Amino acid sequence: MDHLRRLGNSISIPIPPDENGFTGRECPNSDCEGYFKIEFGTGFKGKGLPCHCPYCGHTAGHDRFMTKAQVEYFKSVALRRVTDAFYEDLKKLEFDHRPSGGLGIGMSMKVKRDGPTPIHYYREKRLETEVVCSSCTLRYSVYGVFAFCPDCGQHNSLQILAKNLDMVEKMVDLAAGIERELRDKVTENALENCVSAFDGFGRELCRLYARKARSGTKPEEVSFQNLDVARTRLLALFGVDLSAKVSVDDWRGATKSFQKRHLVAHKLGVVDRSYLAKTGDSGAVLGRKILIGADEVKRLAKPIRTLASGMLANLQELGESE
Ligand SMILES: [Zn+2]
Ligand SMILES: [Zn+2]
Numbered sequence: 001m002d003h004l005r006r007l008g009n010s011i012s013i014p015i016p017p018d019e020n021g022f023t024g025r026e027c028p029n030s031d032c033e034g035y036f037k038i039e040f041g042t043g044f045k046g047k048g049l050p051c052h053c054p055y056c057g058h059t060a061g062h063d064r065f066m067t068k069a070q071v072e073y074f075k076s077v078a079l080r081r082v083t084d085a086f087y088e089d090l091k092k093l094e095f096d097h098r099p100s101g102g103l104g105i106g107m108s109m110k111v112k113r114d115g116p117t118p119i120h121y122y123r124e125k126r127l128e129t130e131v132v133c134s135s136c137t138l139r140y141s142v143y144g145v146f147a148f149c150p151d152c153g154q155h156n157s158l159q160i161l162a163k164n165l166d167m168v169e170k171m172v173d174l175a176a177g178i179e180r181e182l183r184d185k186v187t188e189n190a191l192e193n194c195v196s197a198f199d200g201f202g203r204e205l206c207r208l209y210a211r212k213a214r215s216g217t218k219p220e221e222v223s224f225q226n227l228d229v230a231r232t233r234l235l236a237l238f239g240v241d242l243s244a245k246v247s248v249d250d251w252r253g254a255t256k257s258f259q260k261r262h263l264v265a266h267k268l269g270v271v272d273r274s275y276l277a278k279t280g281d282s283g284a285v286l287g288r289k290i291l292i293g294a295d296e297v298k299r300l301a302k303p304i305r306t307l308a309s310g311m312l313a314n315l316q317e318l319g320e321s322e
Helices: 002-007 068-091 155-177 181-207 227-238 250-265 275-278 293-317
Strands: 021-028 036-037 050-052 059-061 095-100 104-107 131-132 137-142
Touching: 002 068, 002 227, 002 293, 021 068, 068 137, 131 155, 155 181, 155 293, 181 293, 227 250, 227 293
Parallel strands: none
Antiparallel strands: 021 036, 036 137, 050 059, 095 104, 131 137
C-alpha cells in the first residue's frame, strides 16, 4: 500500500483563483451567507489572519469562509487522490498464473474500475463592485457597492463617495470641449450624480448606525438630497450636526447647489418660488432656467467630502456600528 501510505494523514489542496486572480468566499453566518471574492496576496500579510464578511461584518478564520462549491471541490479532489492511490496499490497485486500441471488450473487477478472519481469543478460568480481597500490595499469584490474590507474591516463608504466625486469631476472636464447644449446636459447630470453619491453615502451610514439612533426615529428613511432637511433629521436621530465641520459659506453654497439639483430633477431646471425662498439666490429669475456652472459642480465636491467625513467621525464617536 505504498501509494496510500504516501498520501499521509492530510491532503493539501490549493484553491484555484478565477481568471482575474480572485478567490470566492462565503460568510459562515447563517443569517448572511454572503458571497464575495478576494485576491490572496494583496492586503495584510501573514498567516492565520481573520476574515471579515463585507456584508454583515462577521469575523472568523479564512477556513470558515469556504464556499459550498469549494468544499465540494475539495472533497472530490481528496476522494480522487485516495481512490487513485488505492487503485494503484491494488494494481500492483495483480497476478496471472497460467494453467499448468496435470489439472490445468490457472489463476489470475485483474483490477478494473469504471474510471477515476469525478472532480466537482466550479466557477466563481461574477460580482458587481471591485474595490482596492484604501487602508490595507486588499483587492476584493462584492455584490452592491458598500462593504467592510474583508482584511482590515474598514467600511468603504468614504472611499466609494470619493470615487464617485472623482468621476463627476472627470465628467465635467470631458464636457468642457463639447457643444453647449450637450455640455449643459452633462453638467446637470454631473450635479445630479454628486447629490446621488452623497445621498447613497448618507443613507448607508444611517443604515450602519441605525442601532445608535434614538427611539421613535426612522434612520432608514432619511434622504440626503436636501441638506437642510437631512441636517434636521440627523439632529433628531443621533444628535449629530451635519453642518458642524463646514464653514457657513460652504454650507450655503452646497445647500444652493443641492436645491438646483432639485429643480433639474423635478422642474426641468426652471426656477420656481420654492427655490428662491429656500436659497435667496439673487442671480436666479423666476420662470427662467437655472444656471449651473461647471466650476460650481466641481467646487461642490470639496464641501461634500468635508460633510461626509464629518458625519462619519461624529457617528463613530457614538460607538461602533453594528
Ligand atoms: Zn456575512
Ligand atoms: Zn482593508
